[in-house]
Amino acid sequence: MYIQVKLGLVLALFMVTCKAHATATEYVFINIWDEYYQSTKLPKPLGKRIFIQPDINIDRPSLAQFVTAYPTFKGIRIDHNNQLMFKFQVRKTPTRVVVSEGRVVLKEALISSEPSEATSNTKVPLQTLSGKSLSKTLIHQQYQVLFFSDSLCPFQHIPDCEKRIEQNNQLAQHNKNVLTVIKPFYVDKQSALNYQKRFGVKHDIVFDTHNQLFEQYQITELPYWILLDNKGDPLYRGTNVPR
Amino acid sequence: MKSLAPLLILLGVHTNIYANTYPPLLANTLDGQAISSQGQVTYLKFWATWCAYCIEEMPLLEQSYQQANTGYQVISVNIGFNQNKRSITNYLKKHGYRFPTVFDSDGSITRQYAVLGTPQHILLDGSGNELYRSALFTDELASKLTELQGRK
Numbered sequence: 001m002y003i004q005v006k007l008g009l010v011l012a013l014f015m016v017t018c019k020a021h022a023t024a025t026e027y028v029f030i031n032i033w034d035e036y037y038q039s040t041k042l043p044k045p046l047g048k049r050i051f052i053q054p055d056i057n058i059d060r061p062s063l064a065q066f067v068t069a070y071p072t073f074k075g076i077r078i079d080h081n082n083q084l085m086f087k088f089q090v091r092k093t094p095t096r097v098v099v100s101e102g103r104v105v106l107k108e109a110l111i112s113s114e115p116s117e118a119t120s121n122t123k124v125p126l127q128t129l130s131g132k133s134l135s136k137t138l139i140h141q142q143y144q145v146l147f148f149s150d151s152l153c154p155f156q157h158i159p160d161c162e163k164r165i166e167q168n169n170q171l172a173q174h175n176k177n178v179l180t181v182i183k184p185f186y187v188d189k190q191s192a193l194n195y196q197k198r199f200g201v202k203h204d205i206v207f208d209t210h211n212q213l214f215e216q217y218q219i220t221e222l223p224y225w226i227l228l229d230n231k232g233d234p235l236y237r238g239t240n241v242p243r
Numbered sequence: 244m245k246s247l248a249p250l251l252i253l254l255g256v257h258t259n260i261y262a263n264t265y266p267p268l269l270a271n272t273l274d275g276q277a278i279s280s281q282g283q284v285t286y287l288k289f290w291a292t293w294c295a296y297c298i299e300e301m302p303l304l305e306q307s308y309q310q311a312n313t314g315y316q317v318i319s320v321n322i323g324f325n326q327n328k329r330s331i332t333n334y335l336k337k338h339g340y341r342f343p344t345v346f347d348s349d350g351s352i353t354r355q356y357a358v359l360g361t362p363q364h365i366l367l368d369g370s371g372n373e374l375y376r377s378a379l380f381t382d383e384l385a386s387k388l389t390e391l392q393g394r395k
Contacts, residue, residue: 031325033293056324057294057360081359086350092325156360157296157378185295211299220300220380238382 024100027052031093032066038112040094047098051076054085124209134206140232144177148224151187151195164223165199167241172203180205181213263373272343273332282369284315289363291322292334297362300380307388308342314391323347
């Protein structure tokens with residue numbers, strides 16, 4: 001009799017567990033910008049796994065690019081207006097939240113791998129994507145227009161960037177002295193090469209590895225033009241294409 | 244109905260001028276001071292230490308704070324996502340930044356102002372109307388601040 005009761009209880013508990021797992025949803029909140037440097041160690045799923053990207057500094061093209069690089073995260077969704085983040089009070093990533101029958105049954109921080117090696121401090125000489133060496137003096141001698149851009153275009157912090165890149169390409173068709181300077185934040189030289197291909201840029205491009213040209217010309221807005229005189233002094237600076 | 248027309252036109256103009264209106268920001272700064280955007284022109288800057296653009300702009304924010312005169316107040320809002328109060332305090336101290344900073348621990352301020360990216364600059368009038376918003380520190384923002392500083 002005792003054994004029968006015990007078996008019954010074990011069976012009932014097993015069924016409840018199976019049912020909970022079958023109906024549970026596991027939300028895994030990650031930040032794709034961190035994943036590039038420090039990947040999340042994914043534990044065994046505790047329900048139907050859904051990857052969630054907080055709605056901060058994100059857009060669909062960036063998400064698609066990330067999934068191409070990291071197919072494990074296929075199906076990742078943007079948490080529009082951070083509704084789930086607020087609902088489950090998630091303030092850090094990576095975190096998983098397991099929900100069963102409308103209740104949160106688990107909320108835990110996940111572990112990330114050690115960060116990938118920091119960028120080398122070695123000074124990378126300034127050169128165009130085609131390998132032409134550049135210096136401050138050479139820039140002043142060879143270019144009349146500097147176009148400061150970002151290879152993350154299109155993105156929210158670079159308004160109208162596609163239109164302005166096209167305007168700059170048109171400008172470069174008639175003026176051989178245009179240099180596009182690419183911001184180094186969050187991207188590498190390969191991203192600049194992709195930008196060149198994506199936007200059909202035929203004039204010189206430099207990947208500003210150490211942000212030195214951006215600092216030198218005090219650029220805080222993108223995309224942005226600087227027109228130089230023959231001494232290298234700015235004649236015009238602004239967000240409209242120089243005439 | 245005819246007599247209401249000028250009023251309706253005025254209301255229409257009003258809604259066209261201001262993209263958004265927000266309830267006042269009432270919060271405590273990291274050093275425990277109560278701060279409010281009510282009745283004052285306020286320059287809000289949303290940021291995080293993991294945001295490279297935000298960090299690059301910090302000296303400009305400090306400069307905007309130092310030069311504000313009585314034209315506006317600066318409130319920096321750390322968005323709190325993947326951040327902690329202690330490291331923010333240390334960061335600000337290390338760099339000698341003196342602008343008032345609020346730590347948005349639960350994300351409610353970020354949500355209140357519909358901020359979905361960092362950095363984010365918002366200029367509000369004393370009634371909470373949004374006068375200007377941009378992701379980066381633009382020439383237009385610099386010009387508006389200069390004007391408010393009375394240097395233009």
